[in-house]
Amino acid sequence: MAADGSTEAASAPTAAVKRRLGVMGGTFDPIHNGHLVAANEVAHRFHLDEVVFVPTGQPWQKSDRKVSPAEDRYLLTVIATADNPMFSVSRIDIDRGGATYTIDTLRELRAEHPDADLFFITGADALGQILTWRDAEELYSLAHFVGVTRPGHVLHDPGLPDGGVSLVEVPALAISSTDCRERVANGEPVWYLVPDGVVRYISKRNLYREDV
Ligand SMILES: Nc1ncnc2c1ncn2[C@@H]1O[C@H](COP(=O)(O)OP(=O)(O)OP(=O)(O)O)[C@@H](O)[C@H]1O
Ligand SMILES: O=C(O)c1ccc[n+]([C@@H]2O[C@H](COP(=O)([O-])O)[C@@H](O)[C@H]2O)c1
DSSP: OOTTSOOHHHHSOOOOOOEEEEEEEEOOTTOOHHHHHHHHHHHHHTTOSEEEEEEOSBOGGGTTSOOOOHHHHHHHHHHHHTTOTTEEEOOHHHHHOSBOOHHHHHHHHHHHOTTEEEEEEEEHHHHTTGGGSTTHHHHHHHOEEEEEEOTTOOOOOOOOOTTSEEEEEOOOOOOOHHHHHHHHHTTOOOBTTBOHHHHHHHHHTTTTSSOO
16 A cells, blocks of 8 residues: 555556547438437447537538538437437538538547547448548548448448458448438428437428428
8 A cells, every 4th residue: 555545556557548439420411310320339339439420511422412501400410319428419510611521520520539539430332432532541540430331232342441441230221311301302201210309300490391
C-alpha cells in the first residue's frame, strides 16, 4: 500500500481505451428501419460506443433527382434515433454547405474526436461506388469502412486495400427510401417500415405527396 493509502494497482498507469465511434452517413429521405437495424447491428458486432448519424447536405451523386430539404431530413433522423441512447445525429454535412464529401465528414469528425476510432457505416451498394468518391484513396486512412449488405445487392470488390473494409450481413430488411417515398406518393402506408414519429412527420410536412 502506498503512503497515501491507495493500492499500487489503483495508481498504476492504465492504457487509455479508445472510444469506438460509428458514423452512419446517408441522405435519409426518409430514414427507415433498414438504416436503424444496420446501425444497431454494426454497433453490436464492432462494440461501438456510439453511432452518429450524419444526414448529407447536398448528395452530389443524387443531383439528378429531387431531394427533400436538409432540415426535414435532419429532423426525421433526430426523431427516428431519439429513443436510443447510443444514437446521435450530427449536422456537420448540412452546416458545411455545398456538395457533401465523406472525406470532409471524416476529417471534421477526426478533429472533433481525436481519441476515437471511426467506423464509417454505409450500404454495400454505396461502398461498391467508393472509388468514385472524392479523395477515395485517403478515406480509409481516416476510418474503417463497414459495408452492410442489403437484400438484392452484392458487393463487387471496390478495390480498397485489405483490412480497410468489413462487410456485415444485417437481418434482411428489403426497405429503401425510394420505396417509402413511392408508397407515400401512392397513398400506401409506411407504418412499421419507418419509426412511428417519422410517419407522423412525413404527414405533418406533407412530404413525398406528388413526386417520385
Ligand atoms: N434496408 C437497408 N439495409 C441495409 N442498408 C441500407 C438499407 N437501406 C439503405 N441502406 C444503406 O444506408 C445508406 C444510406 O442510405 P440512403 O439514405 O441513401 O437510403 P436508401 O434507402 O438507399 O435511399 P434511396 O432509395 O433514396 O437511394 C446507403 O449506403 C444505403 O445503401
Ligand atoms: O465522398 C463522396 O464523394 C461521396 C459520394 C457519394 C456518397 N457519399 C456518402 O455515402 C453515404 C451514402 O450516400 P447516399 O447518397 O447513398 O445516401 C453518405 O454519407 C454520402 O455522403 C460520399
